[in-house]
Amino acid sequence: MNKSLLWSISALLLTSQWVQADDKNVTADWLYLTTQGSWIERSAVLTQTQEQLPLPVADLSASGFWWQADNNDILLSWQTPKLSDWLAVDQSVQVDDWSGSWVVTELRSNLLILAQDGVQRALPADQWYRLSWLSSGDSDPAFALSVTQATAANNAFRYAWFDGSLGAEVRYSLDIEAARPTLRQQLVLHNNSDYSLSAPGYSFAQSRSQGRVMLARGAEAMAMSDMAVAVPKSGDSAGQATLQSDQPVQLPAGSHAWLSVDDTELSAIRHHYRFSWNTRQTETMPGQWSLTLVSEDDLPAIAGPVQIAVWDQQVALLETQYQPQQETRAQVALGSSDMMTLATEVLGASEWELVLTNRNSRSVEAILDLSHWDNNSNAEAGFSLTVPAQSTERLQVRLSNGQLSVRPL
Known part of the structure; x- marks a missing residue:
């Protein structure tokens, strides 16, 4: 079986465990891009005593999740089964950009140790999207997040998770031999996840921690999106330079986008x-x-x-x-x-x-x-x-x- 088919089968099996099929296209309220990943913000109105929140992730950590509610007297819980529920020692896998098949020799919560012909290599959790393998698909669901409140009342709820497979970087180009040399600023967006994402707008800050500060500023920050811009516009938040656009963004799974942000002519x-x-x-x-x-x-x-x-x-x-x-x-x-x-x-x-x-x-x-x-x-x-x-x-x-x-x- 060729590698592309292996990838298609394993991706389908994995993602069917993480999210429902109609959640492969994730819609966010706002996308906070950083160089290390992205905060993906969504909102909901809780009406039941217990509700499930959609999250297209394989695992979750406290540092990678943020939430805020009108009534904070709620309980959030999630359960992540053991890694062996979806991979096992001695199982053969393939990794994008690595030649041949590799055998799993050790399973950890954030790391896989793979071997091939006596050579061992480590694959950290933020690179697991590169994995492909044949799976029976009969394991338990790989991830569940639930929100519980004491009474079935309306409760406005905002939440966000951090995904290291979506991110952006600022790059520059300069032609020093040009008659009128110009420093060109570009924003390069990367979606290395297995789901497509759309949002009514996005912002970029260089550090992951800055993204969390921007989230914590509350709903007042969204008023900045009253501006209509075709490309990201320079700004600042909490002492850090940012880029922001309130134009809809769509990032298909596995896509990359180059945006020309600004040209500064040099004297x-x-x-x-x-x-x-x-x-x-x-x-x-x-x-x-x-x-x-x-x-x-x-x-x-x-x-x-x-x-x-x-x-x-x-x-x-x-x-x-x-x-x-x-x-x-x-x-x-x-x-x-x-x-x-x-x-x-x-x-x-x-x-x-x-x-x-x-x-x-x-x-x-x-x-x-x-x-x-x-x-x-x-x-x-x-x-x-x-x-x-x-x-x-x-x-x-x-x-x-x-x-x-x-x-x-």
């Missing part, structure tokens, strides 16, 4: 190479390359990875991290680069010549952090200069009376 991109040099330095060293992004408008307030496009038939992309700093200025580090180097020539006991070589096709700034230490003294100095394209600059460094001095030659 300047400045290239820097920093060198940390000391008087004992003898080897030629590469510079630590960084870019300073300057804009007349405010730069994005959320950190994230940035791809710097080159596409010059030699290099495709450079990848680094964008971190907000000043409102209209930020620096991104691109690591060590031999496109600018610093060589040292010893001229005497207290005199050195530094040779800066710029191999770039553009002028760049060299920043030098100079230091000297011995048993008698410590000295530091800083110096910066612009080095033209395809050129060399020479500097003279002297140690005199415990002080370092530097000047161009």
Whole structure:
């Protein structure tokens, strides 16, 4: 039997245990996306003394569940059968992106230990959606959550669960060779669950704990959705930058979506190479390359990875991290680069010549952090200069009376 059929059978059996078939399309009141997963919020009006709440999950922890009611004098309970109810030791399984079949050697509440030809690998709970296997389907229901109240009265109830298989991330792209370079902010949504989800709107914050704070703010927060926006809009909550949209969102199972959020035109991109040099330095060293992004408008307030496009038939992309700093200025580090180097020539006991070589096709700034230490003294100095394209600059460094001095030659 091929792997796709195995996956279809096992997914059907598992999800029929978790939720009814008509719950494969989950409708939420609001979706709180984070980089580690998502809080999925729903609401209901309790009318009976005991009611079942739909939750398309295989397990639940106290930290992954939140609730609030008009009348809090209620009891919430859930029961999760042993893992052996749906998998057993010595059972053969397959895992997406792993070749061949694997045998279950150990079952834990949050971890599976799998083996193949003497090789063991661990599969944590947040990766179990990648599993597929043949199952008889006659085990007990894998999950149940019930709410009990003393009397059969109307009780407005809000609840949310955290699902690590749904999430989002902010990413950036930048074409440094463009005539008008622009920093593009994107929100990438991931639904790695086995159910489709729809909601009237969503928000994004980077941390899981921030999502819980946003939930706890209460119904007043929903008033923000009076704004009609086609793409997420920047905002803030509890001191953290957010993105929010009140437009309906639909995320099919296994889907990913890229949303272009904002384009910030840059007025300047400045290239820097920093060198940390000391008087004992003898080897030629590469510079630590960084870019300073300057804009007349405010730069994005959320950190994230940035791809710097080159596409010059030699290099495709450079990848680094964008971190907000000043409102209209930020620096991104691109690591060590031999496109600018610093060589040292010893001229005497207290005199050195530094040779800066710029191999770039553009002028760049060299920043030098100079230091000297011995048993008698410590000295530091800083110096910066612009080095033209395809050129060399020479500097003279002297140690005199415990002080370092530097000047161009």
